[in-house]
Amino acid sequence: MATRAVLFDIDGTLVDSNEQHVNAWAFAFREEGRPQELDDIRAQIGKGGDLLIPALIPDASDALRERLSKRHGKHFHGSYLTGIRAFACAAELVERTHRSGRKVVLASSAKKDELDHYVELLGVADCLAARTSIDDVETSKPEPDIFGVALQKVGVEPGDAIVVGDTIYDIEAATRAGIAAIGLTTGPFDEGQLKDAGAIAVYSDVGELLAEFDRSPLAD
Known part of the structure; x- marks a missing residue:
């Protein structure tokens, strides 16, 4: 080659930036009443939210997926991005x-x-x-x-x-x-x-x- x-x-x-994403997702899941273990989130890091969310919540509705993605983005941008x-x-x-x-x-x-x-x-x-x-x-x-x-x-x-x-x-x-x-x-x-x-x-x-x-x- x-x-x-x-x-x-x-x-x-x-x-x-991986742990910052883990923490942002953890906040998002908790705020939606679907808390996840940090290690479970960590094992999905590397996927986009389109695949990470259903891997952790297989029955998540489209509306829940959208809310979780928005919450993750809010926490990631608001609390973590500039410190990476x-x-x-x-x-x-x-x-x-x-x-x-x-x-x-x-x-x-x-x-x-x-x-x-x-x-x-x-x-x-x-x-x-x-x-x-x-x-x-x-x-x-x-x-x-x-x-x-x-x-x-x-x-x-x-x-x-x-x-x-x-x-x-x-x-x-x-x-x-x-x-x-x-x-x-x-x-x-x-x-x-x-x-x-x-x-x-x-x-x-x-x-x-x-x-x-x-x-x-x-x-x-």
């Missing part, structure tokens, strides 16, 4: 990937306004060939739609791309799209779970991946 494009997930991969920080070496990894001649795409289940905030936080706008968000697709990860749209935007075939993500849902979505994937253990899943989901390599964080760049699948 000659890697022409690298598709980065953002939440939990480049920015340290990038992982050490995240921007440097994006820049290194860009300098290597590969197209860099941010392919996330985040909402567009959150994605824009993260791009500004990372300071990597000039490195990006494209960006995709949940607003570009009807269904979030682990469905492959986001990665499919990302590849279309940069004109790259699945076999010439690689995904970097922190959840099994990133890995599963990549596999369904025919894209190889690297896992990071900065999310709620360990090395074994990421490899079982199909990751071809797993690193502890973006810093380790950057340090191992020339020996990693990114350099293939």
